[in-house]
Amino acid sequence: MSFLAPLYLLLAGAIAVPLVIHLMRRKVGVRVEFPAARYLARAEKEHSRTLRIRNLLLMLLRVVALLAIAVAAARPVARWVGSGHAPTAIAIVIDNSLSSSAVVNGRPVLDQFKSMARDVVSASASTDRLWLVTIDGRVRGGSASTLRDEINRLEPIAGAGDPAAALSRASGVVRGSGFDARQVALATDGQRSEWQHVPPIPNVQLVLYVPSIAPSPNHAVVLAEARPIRWTPRGAVAARFLSRDSTTYRITLNGRTFARGTAAPNEEVVVRASPPERGWVDGTVELEPDELPGDNVRHFATWIGPAPGVTISPSSGPFVKSAFDVLRTTERVVEGHDIAVVGADELSALPALITAPLDPVRIGAANRALERAGIPWRFGARRTGESTVRGAGFEGVTVAARYDLVAQAGATAETLAVVGRDAWVVAGPRYVLVGSPLTAEATGLPVRATFIPWLGSVLTERLVGEPGQVIEAQPGVQLPRPRWADAMETPEGGRTPLGDVVDVPPRAGTFFLLRGGRRVGAIVVNPPPEESILDRYSAAELADRLKSERTLVAPNASSWATMTFRAAARRSLIEPALIAALLMLIVEAIAIGARSRRVA
Amino acid sequence: MPALDRHGVPPVARIPGPITFPGSMESARAVRADLFDPASLAALGRIEIIARWIVDGFMSGLHRSPRKGFSVEFAEYRPYQPGDDLRYIDWKIAARSDRWVVRQYEEETNLRASVVLDVSRSMAWSGAQMRIGPNAAPAERLTKLAYAERLTAALALLLLRQRDAVGLVRFDERIRSSIAPRARTGQWRRVVAALQEPGTGKASSAPAALHQAARLISRRGLIVLISDLLMDLPDVERAMRALRAAGHDVTVLHIMDPAERDLPSSGEALFVDPESDLTVPASIADVRLAYHNTVEEVIGEWRSMFGALGIGYEVVPTDAPFGVPLRRAFAARQQLP
Numbered sequence: 001m002s003f004l005a006p007l008y009l010l011l012a013g014a015i016a017v018p019l020v021i022h023l024m025r026r027k028v029g030v031r032v033e034f035p036a037a038r039y040l041a042r043a044e045k046e047h048s049r050t051l052r053i054r055n056l057l058l059m060l061l062r063v064v065a066l067l068a069i070a071v072a073a074a075r076p077v078a079r080w081v082g083s084g085h086a087p088t089a090i091a092i093v094i095d096n097s098l099s100s101s102a103v104v105n106g107r108p109v110l111d112q113f114k115s116m117a118r119d120v121v122s123a124s125a126s127t128d129r130l131w132l133v134t135i136d137g138r139v140r141g142g143s144a145s146t147l148r149d150e151i152n153r154l155e156p157i158a159g160a161g162d163p164a165a166a167l168s169r170a171s172g173v174v175r176g177s178g179f180d181a182r183q184v185a186l187a188t189d190g191q192r193s194e195w196q197h198v199p200p201i202p203n204v205q206l207v208l209y210v211p212s213i214a215p216s217p218n219h220a221v222v223l224a225e226a227r228p229i230r231w232t233p234r235g236a237v238a239a240r241f242l243s244r245d246s247t248t249y250r251i252t253l254n255g256r257t258f259a260r261g262t263a264a265p266n267e268e269v270v271v272r273a274s275p276p277e278r279g280w281v282d283g284t285v286e287l288e289p290d291e292l293p294g295d296n297v298r299h300f301a302t303w304i305g306p307a308p309g310v311t312i313s314p315s316s317g318p319f320v321k322s323a324f325d326v327l328r329t330t331e332r333v334v335e336g337h338d339i340a341v342v343g344a345d346e347l348s349a350l351p352a353l354i355t356a357p358l359d360p361v362r363i364g365a366a367n368r369a370l371e372r373a374g375i376p377w378r379f380g381a382r383r384t385g386e387s388t389v390r391g392a393g394f395e396g397v398t399v400a401a402r403y404d405l406v407a408q409a410g411a412t413a414e415t416l417a418v419v420g421r422d423a424w425v426v427a428g429p430r431y432v433l434v435g436s437p438l439t440a441e442a443t444g445l446p447v448r449a450t451f452i453p454w455l456g457s458v459l460t461e462r463l464v465g466e467p468g469q470v471i472e473a474q475p476g477v478q479l480p481r482p483r484w485a486d487a488m489e490t491p492e493g494g495r496t497p498l499g500d501v502v503d504v505p506p507r508a509g510t511f512f513l514l515r516g517g518r519r520v521g522a523i524v525v526n527p528p529p530e531e532s533i534l535d536r537y538s539a540a541e542l543a544d545r546l547k548s549e550r551t552l553v554a555p556n557a558s559s560w561a562t563m564t565f566r567a568a569a570r571r572s573l574i575e576p577a578l579i580a581a582l583l584m585l586i587v588e589a590i591a592i593g594a595r596s597r598r599v600a
Numbered sequence: 601m602p603a604l605d606r607h608g609v610p611p612v613a614r615i616p617g618p619i620t621f622p623g624s625m626e627s628a629r630a631v632r633a634d635l636f637d638p639a640s641l642a643a644l645g646r647i648e649i650i651a652r653w654i655v656d657g658f659m660s661g662l663h664r665s666p667r668k669g670f671s672v673e674f675a676e677y678r679p680y681q682p683g684d685d686l687r688y689i690d691w692k693i694a695a696r697s698d699r700w701v702v703r704q705y706e707e708e709t710n711l712r713a714s715v716v717l718d719v720s721r722s723m724a725w726s727g728a729q730m731r732i733g734p735n736a737a738p739a740e741r742l743t744k745l746a747y748a749e750r751l752t753a754a755l756a757l758l759l760l761r762q763r764d765a766v767g768l769v770r771f772d773e774r775i776r777s778s779i780a781p782r783a784r785t786g787q788w789r790r791v792v793a794a795l796q797e798p799g800t801g802k803a804s805s806a807p808a809a810l811h812q813a814a815r816l817i818s819r820r821g822l823i824v825l826i827s828d829l830l831m832d833l834p835d836v837e838r839a840m841r842a843l844r845a846a847g848h849d850v851t852v853l854h855i856m857d858p859a860e861r862d863l864p865s866s867g868e869a870l871f872v873d874p875e876s877d878l879t880v881p882a883s884i885a886d887v888r889l890a891y892h893n894t895v896e897e898v899i900g901e902w903r904s905m906f907g908a909l910g911i912g913y914e915v916v917p918t919d920a921p922f923g924v925p926l927r928r929a930f931a932a933r934q935q936l937p
Contacts, residue, residue, distance in 0.1 A: 021868075030867075030868075030869050030870065031869070031870045031872055031879075032869040032870065032871050032872065033725065033872055033874050034725075034860075034871040034872065034873065034880075035721075035722035035723075035725050035828065035830055035860065035873060035874060035875065036830065036860040036873075036895070037871045037872060037873035037876075037878050037879070037880045038830065038873060038876070038878060039860075039891060039894050039895050039898060040871050040880045040882055040887065040891055040894075041878060041880045042894050042898075043887055043890040043891040043893070043894035044880065044882060044887060044890070046890070046894060047887075047890035047893075047894075050890065051886060051887060051890060054886065055883075055886055058886075
């Protein structure tokens, strides 16, 4: 228990009055002539014990009454009893993750959460401070009416959000309020995948509500991917579904259905296509809607265009030629002059995949060619000896002979692979430079199975067309701005300039990235696949995981709002104190009155 | 509040109306002064007037009683002696037996009564003086002494009208005045005059007064003690035993102010006994019940003691009409030969 106006506790000094009267009463008072004083003395003598007890009782009643009044004046607040509540800082955390849009008993879970949040806001007093925190970590403060509007506008996000951040921020704002009564009210569906990592929330009381009714079994699209990202123009869409039984699906591209089918549970479906569209287009993989419609659609994006024409120089070696033939048969590339695969000493134009010259004596010519092409790298000392390459897609690749790649002033290339601490494969605008010739004597790369996909990726993605790419992102996250994009296009056609940081929209969809008004890539926003797994923690299990000062579990939705103020917020004890004082005075009056009546 | 005289009687008192003046023709039928409020009645006149009104009212009440014609009952014959009133010679006996006898009536065997009145300082007190709490509005009330004096005067007049001999002993810590019982004309005046004398010394010494009263009555008689009995019970008991042993009939009228019985006020005070200077600090609200019980115990002790000795005992509150104690004393008289 604490006091909002502790100075008034000084009033408790008034208890000295009945104490002094009780202790000193035999020394004060007027003198009254009373002939029957002998009876009075006898009465006091014969009833002294009763009188003492009664006087003590009366004195105690008066002292308690005065104490209660002083306590009431000091505006006590406590956690146990009383009516109303003391000024309280409350952060209402609403789980508006994708799973909260699941329909249970004919109503989305989020609608129930919103209704509960409105009840909490309605139960608040003007002296309270309220915040609304959504599961993506966004914090909104303001008056009750403002928060009520925010609650009404609340929509489910397309992903899992960041429950840990949401709880941390919620506890942070209530701790920073300066209020003694601090509370976080959390309404969540308790999804297991969402609450794997929970931060401690010290010095804050938590009131938790988890629905007890489990949702129906869910089916969802958990994979939708264009393979490869750039179709030339042939490509494929890979899809996988979460369901208990076989499910029918539909694949669209640029709003057009181009495939339908039935998939077995957890089967990966790959649908090949050679669509007529050109440029960056978006597509979806869809299922029939169920109780959780948010994961019945999954988005992808792809670039569709003609296969690049590639010239293979004899100096690049036989393995490159063989790989090219394979790519050509799959229509990923054609013979042409769009891209050259060439030794550095024979480089004449870009874009090109440039390898180190086969003959070491040609290093000088190679470096001069690089200089002429404006490539800020040079071949340095030759290194021999078996070394392992590190880099994405280069797992298990070894190098026996290589040249150091020496960066020139202003080199801003991207290092794709390294040997030890030395760059081995670097990429820049319209070039990819390899520090070894692509022969079996120099490196194991050409003889590995990953060589052909790597070569195809370099030729059809890195060295062709625009430099853009597809960025997979979860809803609501922030990303650094890609250097090759300056704006973002929404599915509705609106365009938003990009700052240094890209705020990924909270809803699922394909958001094209633009450069100079032209589409150069896309951010594809999809819910994390695990968000479709609706396994839940029970309220008790989740309460065990949440490390708050004290966690109270609301047994049902209606009690959540009630418990929010009754259990955690410290309540005013003014009324109980005044009632106690009144009771004491009534008891005292009754005690005195009863005596008078007995005498009468 | 109007100033009180030495007996606590206001010079001009309000009369709760409608009232008919007790001395008028209407009074006998409409109002009996013996049933009137003592304080209001005392405000109407001097003590002897009031006493007459009381006795007149009391007697008019008795007239309706079948017990009438007292003191005219035939008692016995005795030989005629020179000087006897010739009206009482029984001529039939004289004619029949030639003996001169005189008829002697009951009235000639007059009772000798003595009223023993306590005029100690404790008697000169009324509850009207007791104002402690803020709401203690004093009732207009006679002091115990004023009440007792009027009662004494009325009782004396009543007995004298029955041709009884009446005496008076007034006492405080000593005997203040002593009038031997007489039945002759003027006795009542002497009694009333004695009541006007100062008294109210410190203590009450009833035993001495009672002995004095017994000495004044040469043969069996009636002794009426009028006192607040704020004295030691064993002392009084010893004196009473002696009176009873001497064959006297005794009636005790215990005068009490209502405030002495119930402590009507409230508040804190130092209660001082004016006779003994005993000081008792108390909160009236706290001790009221215990005090009430104690007073009842004390009354019970007195009643028990007097009852064991065959003594009539009556608690007389000072707000009771004078007829109440008068009837009690008169009943005691009637039981005597």
